[in-house]
């Protein structure tokens with residue numbers, strides 16, 4: 001932390017154009033190593049190669065995007081009597097980024113890129129199970145000419161390495177992505193020092209299908225909206241709410257679509273879904289899908305590996321754990337609703353509020369329901385993935401603060417107001 005703080009002071013004092021240029025160079029070096037980084041993620045986390053390439057490319061894009069913000073991080077000039085009043089967006093100092101194992105590269109970059117661009121140093125604590133791409137990114141940063149100690153990686157366990165960053169008085173802000181349970185503990189500890197904190201936590205996102213929707217399109221899109229990354233995705237649309245008058249037809253359409261998902265070798269370009277990350281995660285997923293539940297199941301390879309088939313649970317009550325808790329595996333529930341009012345009520349009947357989708361041809365309804373669902377990221381007639389240039393974050397217990405988007409850099413600054421008298 002002391003070394004990061006020293007590097008940060010020099011970094012913040014450098015010309016904005018020089019900082020931007022170094023971040024663009026870092027982006028270019030990442031771009032030259034997309035394949036290597038992707039293969040590392042396949043071997044470490046079992047991501048499909050297509051996803052892993054996208055993830056490494058996302059790091060590059062975030063660095064480019066953030067680099068474009070360095071010279072645009074302007075304060076304001078506010079009218080006052082007797083002088084001028086200006087604001088400065090000053091860097092916070094050393095930022096601790098604590099990342100989860102489900103999307104190691106993108107989530108590291110969501111913190112890393114805008115924090116560096118705003119003039120901060122970053123210490124990244126990757127998840128225990130996925131340190132390799134983080135360590136490689138730190139090497140690539142040095143290769144690109146990013147000053148030594150400005151971006152450091154501290155691998156280790158959460159309650160040791162992660163907690164050390166949370167407790168350290170020299171770390172100005174914690175950016176945490178992970179479980180709601182750990183996020184609450186971190187927020188409580190940060191409160192002690194009024195340390196800044198951004199939290200990206202869990203989700204149990206709805207996918208609301210109205211009877212007036214293009215049912216073929218809704219059914220075709222539903223499987224990968226909860227199966228991408230084997231469902232280890234905080235935005236996974238795992239509660240499929242279907243208007244009762246279209247329920248049977250939707251199931252007829254979605255069941256074969258779930259069964260058609262290609263599950264297998266992550267290195268095969270045609271594979272859509274790979275294994276789960278670990279034995280622990282596999283056991284956790286299994287515990288949710290009890291024998292009394294009716295389900296549509298896809299296929300998964302036999303033999304070694306943490307395989308679980310795509311699973312659509314049709315017989316659950318809204319109060320069952322599988323319908324309420326975050327499974328973080330390839331499992332979704334389908335639940336019927338009568339009308340728009342009930343759809344909104346069911347969608348909001350959760351402590352989470354990260355994402356959601358709704359399918360309808362009625363534009364008024366699309367807007368009403370988008371406004372009524374208490375979640376940070378909604379998509380209409382699609383399951384849009386996270387875009388680095390639009391804001392992302394959760395309502396309720398899905399998080400605190402926003403990342404990405406036009407204000408990404410501002411989250412890593414403190415606003416200082418200065419009044420200068422013209423009468424002295």
Ligand code: NAD
Pocket residue numbers: 098099100101102103107125126127128156157158159161162163166177178179180182183185186199200201202203233234326328354394398399
């Ligand atoms: P986790 O909360 O156990 O761990 C996340 C990170 O926090 C890891 O790096 C871990 O080492 C660290 N950590 C654990 N205990 C800590 C402590 N006491 N002090 C400091 N750091 C600590 O979560 P996980 O099992 O790694 O990831 C799965 C969870 O992450 C899911 O619940 C998922 O919804 C959530 N997630 C949320 C988002 C989002 O953007 N909202 C994105 C990805 C994952």
Ligand code: MN
Pocket residue numbers: 179
């Ligand atoms: Mn954990």
